[in-house]
Amino acid sequence: MSDVKRPVLDVRNLHVRFRTSDGIVEAVRGINASVGAGECLGVVGESGSGKSQSFLAILGLLAGNAEVSGRVDFTGTSLLDLSETALNRLRGSRLAMIFQDPLTGLTPHVSIGRQMREIVQTHLHHSVRDADRLCLDWLDKVRIPEAAHRLTQYPHELSGGMRQRVMIAMAMLCEPVLLIADEPTTALDVTIQADILDLMDDLRREHGTALVLITHDMGVVARMCDRVHVMRDGEYVEEGSCEDVFYRAKHDYTKMLLEAVPRIILTGHPAGDVSTGQPMPVKTVLQVRNLCVSYPMQRIWFNRRRELRAVEDIGFDLHAGETLGVVGESGCGKSTLARAILQLIEPSSGSVKLLGHELTTLDKQGLKNFRQQAQIVFQDPLASLDPSMTIGDSIQEPLRVFEPGLHRSVRTRRLAEMMERVGLSWSLVNRYPHELSGGQNQRVGIARAMISMPRLLICDEAVSALDVSIQAQIMDLLRDLQREFGLSLIFISHDLSVIWKLSDRILVMYLGSVVELASRDALFNRPQHPYTQQLVSAVPVPDPQVERKRHRIKLQGELSSPMDAGARLRFLPSRRTQLATDYVPQLNERFPGHFVAEHDPLEQLLV
Amino acid sequence: MIFRSSRLAAVEASLAGGSPPLPGRSQLQDALARLVRNKGAMVSLAMLCLLIVLAIAGPWFIPHNYEDPDWSAFRSPPSLADGHWFGTDQNGRDLLARTLFGTRVSLLVALIATLVSVVIGVTYGAFAGYVGGRADQAMMRFVDVMYALPSILFVILLMVIFGRNVFLLFAAIGALEWLTMARIVRGQTLSIKQREFIEAARAAGLGTGAIVFRHIVPNLLGPVVIYATLTIPEVVVVESFLSYLGFGIQEPLTSLGTLIAEGTNVLEVLPWLLWFPAAFLILLLLSLLFIGDGLRDAFDPRERG
Numbered sequence: 001m002s003d004v005k006r007p008v009l010d011v012r013n014l015h016v017r018f019r020t021s022d023g024i025v026e027a028v029r030g031i032n033a034s035v036g037a038g039e040c041l042g043v044v045g046e047s048g049s050g051k052s053q054s055f056l057a058i059l060g061l062l063a064g065n066a067e068v069s070g071r072v073d074f075t076g077t078s079l080l081d082l083s084e085t086a087l088n089r090l091r092g093s094r095l096a097m098i099f100q101d102p103l104t105g106l107t108p109h110v111s112i113g114r115q116m117r118e119i120v121q122t123h124l125h126h127s128v129r130d131a132d133r134l135c136l137d138w139l140d141k142v143r144i145p146e147a148a149h150r151l152t153q154y155p156h157e158l159s160g161g162m163r164q165r166v167m168i169a170m171a172m173l174c175e176p177v178l179l180i181a182d183e184p185t186t187a188l189d190v191t192i193q194a195d196i197l198d199l200m201d202d203l204r205r206e207h208g209t210a211l212v213l214i215t216h217d218m219g220v221v222a223r224m225c226d227r228v229h230v231m232r233d234g235e236y237v238e239e240g241s242c243e244d245v246f247y248r249a250k251h252d253y254t255k256m257l258l259e260a261v262p263r264i265i266l267t268g269h270p271a272g273d274v275s276t277g278q279p280m281p282v283k284t285v286l287q288v289r290n291l292c293v294s295y296p297m298q299r300i301w302f303n304r305r306r307e308l309r310a311v312e313d314i315g316f317d318l319h320a321g322e323t324l325g326v327v328g329e330s331g332c333g334k335s336t337l338a339r340a341i342l343q344l345i346e347p348s349s350g351s352v353k354l355l356g357h358e359l360t361t362l363d364k365q366g367l368k369n370f371r372q373q374a375q376i377v378f379q380d381p382l383a384s385l386d387p388s389m390t391i392g393d394s395i396q397e398p399l400r401v402f403e404p405g406l407h408r409s410v411r412t413r414r415l416a417e418m419m420e421r422v423g424l425s426w427s428l429v430n431r432y433p434h435e436l437s438g439g440q441n442q443r444v445g446i447a448r449a450m451i452s453m454p455r456l457l458i459c460d461e462a463v464s465a466l467d468v469s470i471q472a473q474i475m476d477l478l479r480d481l482q483r484e485f486g487l488s489l490i491f492i493s494h495d496l497s498v499i500w501k502l503s504d505r506i507l508v509m510y511l512g513s514v515v516e517l518a519s520r521d522a523l524f525n526r527p528q529h530p531y532t533q534q535l536v537s538a539v540p541v542p543d544p545q546v547e548r549k550r551h552r553i554k555l556q557g558e559l560s561s562p563m564d565a566g567a568r569l570r571f572l573p574s575r576r577t578q579l580a581t582d583y584v585p586q587l588n589e590r591f592p593g594h595f596v597a598e599h600d601p602l603e604q605l606l607v
Numbered sequence: 608m609i610f611r612s613s614r615l616a617a618v619e620a621s622l623a624g625g626s627p628p629l630p631g632r633s634q635l636q637d638a639l640a641r642l643v644r645n646k647g648a649m650v651s652l653a654m655l656c657l658l659i660v661l662a663i664a665g666p667w668f669i670p671h672n673y674e675d676p677d678w679s680a681f682r683s684p685p686s687l688a689d690g691h692w693f694g695t696d697q698n699g700r701d702l703l704a705r706t707l708f709g710t711r712v713s714l715l716v717a718l719i720a721t722l723v724s725v726v727i728g729v730t731y732g733a734f735a736g737y738v739g740g741r742a743d744q745a746m747m748r749f750v751d752v753m754y755a756l757p758s759i760l761f762v763i764l765l766m767v768i769f770g771r772n773v774f775l776l777f778a779a780i781g782a783l784e785w786l787t788m789a790r791i792v793r794g795q796t797l798s799i800k801q802r803e804f805i806e807a808a809r810a811a812g813l814g815t816g817a818i819v820f821r822h823i824v825p826n827l828l829g830p831v832v833i834y835a836t837l838t839i840p841e842v843v844v845v846e847s848f849l850s851y852l853g854f855g856i857q858e859p860l861t862s863l864g865t866l867i868a869e870g871t872n873v874l875e876v877l878p879w880l881l882w883f884p885a886a887f888l889i890l891l892l893l894s895l896l897f898i899g900d901g902l903r904d905a906f907d908p909r910e911r912g
Contacts, residue, residue, distance in 0.1 A: 344809055364814075371812040384803035387634055388825035398811040429628045448807070 006075075007034035008178050008210040009058070014070035016050070016057045016234075027053045029234040030070070035227075037177070038208040040201075042225030042242070044215060044257070046467035047438075050234040051214050055180050059097060060087050075177060093123035096171035098164075100183040105167050106155040113151030116170055123174045138169040142199055160330070161192035165199070172203060179203075180212045185220065189329035189494060194538040194552055197223055216467065218261045219497075219540025222246060222547040230254045242544045260472040261542045262497040266525055285455055285488040286318040286341070291350035293333070293340045310336040312512040313350075313584065318456070321482065323489040325503030325520070327496060327535070333512040334492045338458045341490070342374055343367060354456060372402045375449035379461035381441035385433040391444045392429035395419065398452040414451060422447045422477060439470035443477070450481060457482075458490045463498055475501055496539045500524060508532050514587055515571070518594040528596040530555055530571050530605050555605050571599040634906075635828060641905040648901025651894035658891055662710040671701030673708040674859040685879050694879045696869070705861055706884050710891070712862040716777050716846045717839040723781025725835050728788025729827065733819050735789070736796025747793065750786050758783045759849070766854055776855060780845055784838055788831070795830050799823055829906035836899035840892040847888070863888045 016028035028050045035041040045051045057068045058079060072079040074095065079087070091097075099105045107115060113135060120131040132151070139147035142165040155163060164184065171179055181200065185193035201224060204211045213224055221228055221242065228245040230238040230253065238251040249255045293311040310333045318324050326334050339345040341352055343359055352359045359370055375398075378384035385394050396415045399406060406414075416426055422443040433441050442462065449457055459478065463471040479502065482489055491502050499506060506523045508516040508531065516529040527533045530553070537553045555570075572585050585598040599605075632640075642648055670690060671677065676699035677691070685694040685702075693702035735746040765779045799805065800823070808818050847864020849855040856862045863884050870881030 339806075342810060344806060368812040371810060376807070376810045378803045378807060380803055384807050386804045386808070386822050386826065388828070389822075390633075392628075397808070397813075401812045401817075427628050430630055432633050434634060435632065445807070448811070452811075 007036045007073075008075055009212070010034040010071075010073040011054075011058065012071040012073075014054060014057065014072065015068070016053050016062065017067045018063075019065045019067070027066075027234055028057065031229075031231075031234075031236050033229060033236075033239075035178070035210045035212055037210050038204060039227070040204060040211040040213060040225045042213050042215065042221040042228040043231055044218065044221055044228060045231035046216060046257075046469065049231045051231045052182050054231075055097075055182065055212060055214060059091060059095065059180070060084070061097075089123070092119055092171075092176075093174040094177050096174075096176040096179050098167050098171050098179065098181040098184045100186050106163060108155055111152055111154055112158070112166055116151070116166075116173060119170060119173050134173065135169075138173055139166070141172075141203075142166075142169045143195075144169070160188055161195065164188060164192075164196055168196070168199065168203070172207070172209075175207060176209060178210045178212070180214070182214045183216070184213070186215070186217070190496065191329065191534055191538045193220075193540075195554075197540075198552075200224070217540065218246075218258060218468070218542035219547065222542050222544040223540050230257065246542070246544050256469060258542065260468040262472070262475070262501040263542060264497050264500045264524060264539065283320040284317050285320050285322075285355060286490075287351075287353040288317075288341065289315045289351045289353075291315065291337070291340055291352060292348050293336050293345060294348045310512055311340060311347075314509075314512075314514055315350075316507060316514075316517060318488050318490065320455075320488055321486045322505065323482065323491055323503045325499035325506040326490060326492045326509060327494065327499045327506060328509035329494060329535075331511075332509045334494075334509055335460055336512075337509070338376065338460050338490065338492055342376055342458065343370070344376075368401070372398070372452045373454050374456040374458070375452065375454040376458045376460060377442070377445050377449050377462040380465055381438050381445055382433055384445050385441060387433055390430050390432055391424075391436065391441075392419075394433075395444060395447045395451055398448060402452050418447045418451045421481075422450070423473075437470075438466055439473065442466060442470075442474055446474070446477065446481070450485070453485065454487070456488045456490070458492070460492045461494070462491070464493060464495060471498070478502065496535060508535070510571075513584065513597065514595070515585075515597040515599075516595065517587070518591075518596075522591070522594050526594075528590055528594070529599055530602045531599075533602065553602075553606070571597070571605060573604070574600050638829065638902070638905040642901050645901040645904065647897050648905075651897035651901070654890060654894040655898065658710060658887070658894070659714060662707055662714055665707040666704055666711075669701070669704055669707075671704045673700065673704040673861065676700055682877055684877075685883075693883045694877075696877070696880055697873070702880065702883055705866060706863075706887055709861045709863045709866045709884060710887055712773075712856060712860065713843050713846060713864065713888075713891070716780065716862070717842045719774070719777040720781035720784060720842040720846075721835050721838050723778055724784035724788050724838060725831060727782070728785035729792050729824060729831055731785070732789035732792025733796050733823050733827065736793040737800055737815065737819050737823060739797075739800075743793070747790075750789055753783075753786055758845075759852075759854075762849060763854060771857065773856060773860070776846075776849070780842055780849075783845075784842060788834060788838070791830060791834055792827055795827050796823055799826055829902075833899055833902045833906065836895055836902060840895045843888070843892065863891075 011031065011033045013030045013032060014028055015026070015030055018025045018027055031054055033041065033043075043051045043055070053062065056062050057066065058072050060079070060082070062068065068080060070080070074090070077090075079090075082090070106112075113132065116135040116138075117128065117131045120126050120134055124131075126134065135151060136147050139150060144150055144162060144165050150158070150162075150166075155166075158166065168184075184200070185196050188196060197220065200211065203209060211224075213220070215221060225242050228240065228242055229236045230245065230251065232253050238245060238249065238254045245254060246258065249258060291311060291314045292309070294307040294309045297308055314337060316324065326337065328334050336345060340347045343352075343362070347360055350360070354370060354373055357370070359367075362370060385391065389397075392415060395418060396411055399411050399414060415429070419426060419429065424440065424443050424447065428436065428440070433444070436444070445462075462478070463474050466474060475498070478489065481487060489502070491499065493499050500520060503520050505517070505519050507514055508523070508529065510531050516523065516527070516532045523532065524536060527536050534553045534555050537550065541547045541550070569583065569585070572583075587595045587597050590596045666673065677695060678699060680689060680691055680695050681699040682697055683689060683691055683695045685692060691701050691703065693706060695701055696705070731746065735743045761783065762776070762779045765775060769775050805818060805822060808822050813821070843863070846855055846862060847867060850862055850864040851868040856865050866884035867881060867888065870877075870884060874881050
């Protein structure tokens with residue numbers, strides 16, 4: 001935006017302080033920012049940097065114990081001096097905000113139509129009919145199919161991506177001058193994220209809305225923003241144009257952030273590769289064959305009992321020291337697969353062999369012995385630790401179970417060694433989980449999983465809840481541990497770039513089935529299945545020039561419910577016309593070691 | 608389990624050769640720290656302690672006995688001059704001595720009955736919630752059936768079968784109160800069961816019993832402590848009611864409930880026989896309720912309005 005226009009929002013020397021029982025906390029320390037019409041300003045930072053607090057403060061939405069000072073000029077009005085009623089008139093009409101979680105942002109017991117109409121009537125004083133027409137118009141604009149029907153639906157009836165679209169439509173109803181989006185796509189799957197970002201970009205261009213995008217994702221910034229502020233500890237440490245920040249970062253923190261982002265580097269050669277040059281390991285640690293997990297659904301009166309098939313006919317081998325990445329969007333059954341392998345959920349059929357021993361038929365004692373060999377690290381580091389136990393007790397608990405005869409001093413030595421190995425200071429041993437940071441807690445989770453010296457470690461979204469810098473450290477730790485102990489890893493994530501960094505082979509899941517299984521480089525350089533191609537093309541790349549030139553593959557339809565039988569044939573619509581809706585696409589070996597599920601040609605599936 | 612941390616003391620620090628372990632603060636300790644900052648709860652706690660000390664030590668320091676009549680003073684109103692500060696009853700017994708003794712009995716009932724209800728209720732509820740399925744259904748239906756029985760009838764039946772016994776009465780009250788505790792604990796267990804650390808414990812090979820007692824029960828502490836403090840006043844009231852009906856404490860033993868029942872009969876002529884025991888009961892109940900409220904706020908600071 002080169003023309004010297006008056007900025008829509010101009011923030012000068014904004015401070016936010018919170019009075020808490022532990023004294024005053026300075027969340028935001030004197031930031032300056034401005035954004036003009038049609039411009040997109042990115043605010044990046046890790047959790048706790050104050051990026052959300054500063055914009056909530058501008059909207060007057062902070063908790064009662066906050067003190068805000070500074071000057072905020074919004075198209076000539078000083079926002080901080082406005083009364084609550086005057087502010088209410090602005091909020092939702094000329095100033096709008098989109099929040100991270102699209103479910104909590106909508107009132108659950110009010111239909112979409114009524115929620116939207118309420119906004120129109122409050123701010124524009126339209127009649128019911130005009131209001132409805134406007135709502136319908138906007139639902140169409142955010143590309144929601146069957147918009148008229150959606151108006152009568154309730155929030156829980158829509159998928160996450162739909163809900164976020166409704167939120168955007170609601171925010172845009174009164175055509176605001178400024179739209180503040182706080183992590184608008186963080187809770188969404190990557191293909192839906194791509195759609196939503198495109199949508200916001202279109203709206204900005206068509207309506208000249210000024211956009212403030214608060215995010216932790218450098219890839220999203222690279223795609224969307226004109227200018228970027230990097231925030232840390234309540235201050236902007238770097239600001240400048242998107243290109244400046246990405247290619248000519250001055251501050252060490254910015255450089256560190258950019259460095260920490262995992263980047264997918266395509267070599268272009270499906271077979272020849274850079275990092276997995278070791279000879280193929282031979283020893284098979286885990287063998288999974290035809291694994292199925294289904295949950296019975298509640299029977300309604302005398303209807304036939306239906307089943308939710310969460311995992312369907314999955315098979316693979318895992319070698320010693322190898323990492324298998326499992327990727328797929330939410331609800332595709334990746335976590336169920338992990339739990340079925342570990343026998344935390346009983347598989348309904350199929351076989352799981354660890355080191356040649358069949359697990360599905362084990363009794364209690366056998367299962368206990370097996371658990372020593374296979375451990376799991378969970379997504380939420382805090383929730384996976386018992387809040388009433390010190391971390392020392394948590395880490396050594398598996399030892400108490402698997403080696404009950406161990407002398408206390410030996411156990412303590414093993415605990416100390418393991419804590420040192422995962423980078424936890426011994427001084428933390430008596431601490432409780434809520435006193436540690438997310439990264440430290442995840443190290444505790446890893447230490448607990450590793451202390452029994454397992455042969456197989458399953459990481460279920462183990463780095464997804466962490467900031468990028470911490471994420472990079474944890475991934476390095478996992479790699480080091482793997483090398484040191486010859487671990488076999490199954491790494492589950494929705495994040496393709498994380499999967500890329502860690503995996504030797506990758507398994508792509510869609511609605512409980514495998515759609516593609518191949519070595520990492522083959523999968524990224526030569527994705528075969530349309531779904532994989534769509535996934536790969538949707539990952540934001542933290543490089544503005546590359547990112548803006550990329551071509552995205554858009555397929556018909558959204559991720560549908562696993563209850564819907566026809567959904568499995570989304571990539572094989574030619575089979576849908578036949579009577580057999582139960583048809584499961586078969587997995588074929590298209591290249592050596594590269595398995596692809598049956599699908600129709602890509603051209604027929606594009607939007 | 609909560610204070611186990613202290614076991615891994617500085618002795619083992621030498622093993623690691625690093626800096627000595629810093630003491631951690633559990634969520635319980637955090638909650639207690641918040642409780643200390645709550646003025647109302649602290650005043651109530653002081654009041655409760657005062658009542659307990661009075662009830663235990665008080666009778667030794669006053670010249671009168673709770674059962675021996677003072678032949679020179681029947682029905683005497685409260686006065687500082689003749690040594691009967693709270694007055695005497697129709698039989699010439701010192702009301703101060705009787706009130707203190709009654710408080711002692713009431714507190715004892717509360718303590719025993721609450722302990723019984725906590726032990727049964729927590730174990731029962733935690734297992735029902737954790738095991739789930741048919742076992743849970745069966746266990747909770749049993750609780751429903753017990754709820755449906757008139758509790759007084761149950762106590763009377765026990766009295767008839769086992770004879771009158773003060774401690775049996777205490778236990779019987781506890782055996783009724785655990786029903787609600789079991790329901791609350793089961794509900795909490797159901798939500799704790801969903802958390803990942805339970806799955807982590809299962810992955811670590813722990814059995815059902817170990818998971819319930821090491822991972823679920825310690826995390827139930829907040830709601831259990833809160834509910835227990837709220838059970839105590841209820842038990843005191845139930846005991847008073849049973850005594851009033853004649854099933855509880857019998858003469859010459861006494862409790863606050865019995866004293867109040869007797870005082871009510873002679874309200875018009877000897878009003879102090881009601882005032883003083885009633886005042887003690889109200890003080891006791893109010894301080895317990897305030898402590899319970901304070902605990903609730905302390906364990907869940909976000910809910911504080």
